Amino acid sequence: MVQMNINGKAVTVAADGDMPLLWALRDVIGLVGTKFGCGAGLCGACTVHLDGAPVRACQTPVGDIGTAKITTIEGLSATDLGRKLQAAWAQLDVPQCGYCQGGQLMAAAALLTDTPKPSDDDIDAAMAGNICRCGTYTRIRAAIKQVSGQSAAGQSASGHSASGVSA
Amino acid sequence: MNAVNVSRRQMLLGGALAGGGLWLGVGPAEAQSAGPAMLGVFVKIAPDNSITIVSQNPEIGQGIKTSIPMLIAEELDVDWRQVSIEQALANQKIYGRQVAGGSMATTLLYDSMRRTGGAARAMLMQAAAGRMAVPLGELSTGGAMVRHAASGKSLSYGALAGDAAKLPIPDLAAVVLKDPKTFKIVGKPMPGVDNQKVVTGAPLFGLDASVPGMKIAMFVKCPTFGGTVGSANLAAVKAIKGVRDAFIVPGNGDDYELASGVAIIADTTWAAMKGREALKIEWVLGDGAAQSTNGFAAAAAKLKGSRGPVEIFAEGDHVAGMAGAKKRLAASYHYPFIVHAPMEPMNCTARVDVGPNGTRVELWAPTQNPEPGRASIVKLLGVTPEDVTIHMMRCGGGFGRRLTTEYMTEAAWIAREAKVPVKLIWTREDDITRGNLRPAGWHHLEAGLDADGKVVAWTNHFVSFGKSDGAGGGKFGRAASIDATQFPARFVPNFRCDATVLDLAAPTNFLRAPANNGFGFVMQSFIDELSMLAGQDPVAFRRALLGEARLVGPADNRDSYDAGRALAVLDKAAAMSGWGRKLPKREGLGIAFHFSHLGYFATAMEVAVADAGDVTVKKVWVAGDVGRQIVNPSGAMNQVQGSVIDAIGSAMGQQVTLVSGAIQQSNYDSFPVMRMPDTPPIEVAFVLSDQPPTGLGEPAYPATPPALANAIFAATGVRLRSLPIDTALLKA
Numbered sequence: 001m002v003q004m005n006i007n008g009k010a011v012t013v014a015a016d017g018d019m020p021l022l023w024a025l026r027d028v029i030g031l032v033g034t035k036f037g038c039g040a041g042l043c044g045a046c047t048v049h050l051d052g053a054p055v056r057a058c059q060t061p062v063g064d065i066g067t068a069k070i071t072t073i074e075g076l077s078a079t080d081l082g083r084k085l086q087a088a089w090a091q092l093d094v095p096q097c098g099y100c101q102g103g104q105l106m107a108a109a110a111l112l113t114d115t116p117k118p119s120d121d122d123i124d125a126a127m128a129g130n131i132c133r134c135g136t137y138t139r140i141r142a143a144i145k146q147v148s149g150q151s152a153a154g155q156s157a158s159g160h161s162a163s164g165v166s167a
Numbered sequence: 168m169n170a171v172n173v174s175r176r177q178m179l180l181g182g183a184l185a186g187g188g189l190w191l192g193v194g195p196a197e198a199q200s201a202g203p204a205m206l207g208v209f210v211k212i213a214p215d216n217s218i219t220i221v222s223q224n225p226e227i228g229q230g231i232k233t234s235i236p237m238l239i240a241e242e243l244d245v246d247w248r249q250v251s252i253e254q255a256l257a258n259q260k261i262y263g264r265q266v267a268g269g270s271m272a273t274t275l276l277y278d279s280m281r282r283t284g285g286a287a288r289a290m291l292m293q294a295a296a297g298r299m300a301v302p303l304g305e306l307s308t309g310g311a312m313v314r315h316a317a318s319g320k321s322l323s324y325g326a327l328a329g330d331a332a333k334l335p336i337p338d339l340a341a342v343v344l345k346d347p348k349t350f351k352i353v354g355k356p357m358p359g360v361d362n363q364k365v366v367t368g369a370p371l372f373g374l375d376a377s378v379p380g381m382k383i384a385m386f387v388k389c390p391t392f393g394g395t396v397g398s399a400n401l402a403a404v405k406a407i408k409g410v411r412d413a414f415i416v417p418g419n420g421d422d423y424e425l426a427s428g429v430a431i432i433a434d435t436t437w438a439a440m441k442g443r444e445a446l447k448i449e450w451v452l453g454d455g456a457a458q459s460t461n462g463f464a465a466a467a468a469k470l471k472g473s474r475g476p477v478e479i480f481a482e483g484d485h486v487a488g489m490a491g492a493k494k495r496l497a498a499s500y501h502y503p504f505i506v507h508a509p510m511e512p513m514n515c516t517a518r519v520d521v522g523p524n525g526t527r528v529e530l531w532a533p534t535q536n537p538e539p540g541r542a543s544i545v546k547l548l549g550v551t552p553e554d555v556t557i558h559m560m561r562c563g564g565g566f567g568r569r570l571t572t573e574y575m576t577e578a579a580w581i582a583r584e585a586k587v588p589v590k591l592i593w594t595r596e597d598d599i600t601r602g603n604l605r606p607a608g609w610h611h612l613e614a615g616l617d618a619d620g621k622v623v624a625w626t627n628h629f630v631s632f633g634k635s636d637g638a639g640g641g642k643f644g645r646a647a648s649i650d651a652t653q654f655p656a657r658f659v660p661n662f663r664c665d666a667t668v669l670d671l672a673a674p675t676n677f678l679r680a681p682a683n684n685g686f687g688f689v690m691q692s693f694i695d696e697l698s699m700l701a702g703q704d705p706v707a708f709r710r711a712l713l714g715e716a717r718l719v720g721p722a723d724n725r726d727s728y729d730a731g732r733a734l735a736v737l738d739k740a741a742a743m744s745g746w747g748r749k750l751p752k753r754e755g756l757g758i759a760f761h762f763s764h765l766g767y768f769a770t771a772m773e774v775a776v777a778d779a780g781d782v783t784v785k786k787v788w789v790a791g792d793v794g795r796q797i798v799n800p801s802g803a804m805n806q807v808q809g810s811v812i813d814a815i816g817s818a819m820g821q822q823v824t825l826v827s828g829a830i831q832q833s834n835y836d837s838f839p840v841m842r843m844p845d846t847p848p849i850e851v852a853f854v855l856s857d858q859p860p861t862g863l864g865e866p867a868y869p870a871t872p873p874a875l876a877n878a879i880f881a882a883t884g885v886r887l888r889s890l891p892i893d894t895a896l897l898k899a
Contacts, residue, residue, distance in 0.1 A: 027437070035372075090362040093359055097561070135846070137812065
């Protein structure tokens with residue numbers, strides 16, 4: 001049994017301490033928004049926050065978490081920043097398949113908490129660990145910039161690149 | 168119940184919903200007596216004016232669950248926000264083709280889905296004319312309401328649906344469609360219908376499926392394709408805490424259906440993984456153990472300068488044409504095996520109920536192509552197709568990988584053997600080491616130019632894979648053949664393409680813009696080389712090769728080539744990129760075009776190459792022609808940008824290599840995918856030709872790798888003839 005604080009709630013989980021948080025969330029607790037992509041800390045699909053810092057749930061044994069507060073994608077909307085990011089992601093139509101986007105959102109939320117007006121280099125550094133196999137990086141960047149009150153180069157409000165349909 | 172023919176096999180059907188309301192759908196003629204629950208219902212209008220549109224095709228990120236319902240909603244004349252979308256079950260008897268593949272959905276459904284929506288609107292208007300006792304011609308619609316302007320009367324679709332359900336269904340061919348200039352939904356950027364679930368982490372994907380009593384299953388297969396289990400220490404695995412069962416699956420010898428392996432059933436994925444760590448298997452290696460990438464490369468190299476035994480296409484006299492050429496150039500090109508590696512690993516949830524009245528199989532499958540899975544399960548579990556229910560779950564990426572369906576067969580087999588519902592989960596390592604190969608290929612090319620630099624002769628000895636006859640001939644494997652009409656066939660007077668088939672044990676499969684994803688690189692790179700040989704500008708040389716704007720091949724043929732459409736996208740991409748401008752040292756612009764999946768695309772790319780050889784893509788410009796109407800510009804732009812990123816990432820660093828029949832790569836470290844910092848700005852323009860709208864999941868890919876290679880040549884003078892790019896060749 002492991003005690004954890006997940007999305008503001010105390011949770012007792014029937015799991016050994018070596019079980020990665022990813023599988024505790026998905027298989028034991030039933031929170032499936034945190035995704036399995038690689039199991040090796042290479043893709044970022046399982047990104048969650050421990051006391052606000054982004055970590056890979058697949059590399060985080062539940063026994064090591066202690067009293068740190070865990071936030072998953074299901075808990076992102078508890079903050080104003082989280083809600084703004086979710087709204088920007090939906091409105092700018094960032095997702096293609098959408099499988100990685102929970103992890104992308106968690107990485108973006110951690111970035112903007114620390115760096116409210118990130119530069120392109122800041123965004124690259126914070127998001128480099130999160131793979132989007134569909135290649136939605138252009139819109140991820142645009143959404144981060146929109147939420148941080150910066151306009152993205154080549155992006156209109158509707159989220160499409162400057163060049164559009166021409167006859 | 169009313170019915171109208173849609174095609175020879177299918178009828179447009181309609182009737183009353185339980186509780187009142189109208190439904191319209193498509194189904195087999197013999198299903199006229201069935202209720203809407205049994206049919207391919209596309210539109211349901213309830214008395215409370217709630218409107219449901221059913222999406223028939225698998226959603227893999229291509230946006231089909233948004234774009235096809237948009238067509239119905241447009242002609243139904245409702246507001247997009249009034250509509251909710253339901254995913255259809257897999258049932259091709261009702262829906263016909265339910266495949267995410269070949270970029271075919273828009274092509275096949277653009278007209279019929281508009282007409283279905285238009286038929287429903289016509290019936291609702293007819294019902295309103297009766298209820299209001301006014302002439303039909305005085306009625307208008309909008310926002311799911313029928314209005315009579317003169318009297319100020321209006322009725323909601325919901326209020327009319329019950330009456331409409333009693334009316335005859337209009338002749339689909341006679342349904343009056345909107346003038347596209349008046350479209351309010353189609354052609355407008357619409358966010359994906361599942362976006363809210365995606366951004367809140369709600370259960371949505373195959374891997375998120377949950378069934379009462381479900382256990383987690385893993386399935387360990389031989390690293391060498393075709394290998395089988397000799398023995399395994401099952402007792403040791405079953406002794407691991409949380410492991411409930413472990414057993415050998417004999418398989419049926421077909422890696423596309425059910426390979427041999429060991430199944431582990433556990434309470435959690437973590438317990439299954441620990442069981443797997445304890446597992447030791449003695450494998451019986453199959454024929455594939457003798458095969459390696461190096462061996463294939465050596466075999467292909469030996470074929471340089473020879474002709475292949477499999478004739479693909481010949482025109483004119485390539486021998487005389489080459490002999491009479493003023494200048495000649497021979498070059499050999501290569502692209503490697505790659506795998507799909509979608510973010511969501513293969514998985515499937517299965518429940519198999521064995522009862523006195525037979526066996527029922529229910530699957531929750533993230534698949535692009537449910538029917539081969541059903542067929543395998545019918546064969547291997549001895550059930551009927553009707554015994555198998557398939558829920559098509561949203562896929563965390565596909566790229567062609569989920570066109571094969573062995574994970575469905577595995578889940579069903581394991582669930583039956585384990586006597587418990589299971590969620591089968593592949594690890595990333597399973598996904599890559601047991602991947603389906605995009606076939607590698609070698610092209611030994613030669614071309615001849617006349618005194619004016621015109622291409623007068625072209626030969627290609629294509630070396631590919633399949634079931635060899637031992638003499639170089641044989642049957643091409645899946646996605647391993649070359650089409651007779653592959654450009655520049657039919658554009659060069661003396662032409663020959665032939666092939667050799669090498670024997671391959673590993674399964675091959677379609678990968679985004681299958682075959683074309685390699686051919687684009689080969690043909691458009693070699694054409695670039697020829698432009699240099701001719702001393703001509705690469706755009707001008709390509710224009711001359713395409714010639715006059717004309718259709719090459721018969722009208723209404725999928726393989727016919729519209730030179731005018733190719734010229735238009737080539738010119739557009741060149742103009743967007745500022746083609747011809749002077750760039751600093753070790754920077755270059757490259758261009759390429761390609762036609763596949765009914766779409767014409769040209770890509771221009773600007774790169775900078777560091778002295779150490781590292782390549783930075785600075786910007787990409789893409790011009791595409793997929794017909795007169797972009798259904799959802801938001802999804803369309805996303806598809807094109809994603810295709811370009813996919814293609815650059817693949818060209819820059821992806822390959823899998825076979826050693827003793829086993830794939831050596833296993834995760835995203837050894838099989839890298841493009842990441843945020845390497846992503847360039849990608850500008851996209853659609854050229855709207857007056858042609859039927861066609862699909863967009865694939866055709867933006869093939870022109871990208873050659874645009875990259877040609878830009879690198881422009882920057883460095885180094886011609887790259889092999890993928891992935893070897894930056895060691897690019898040092899200053």
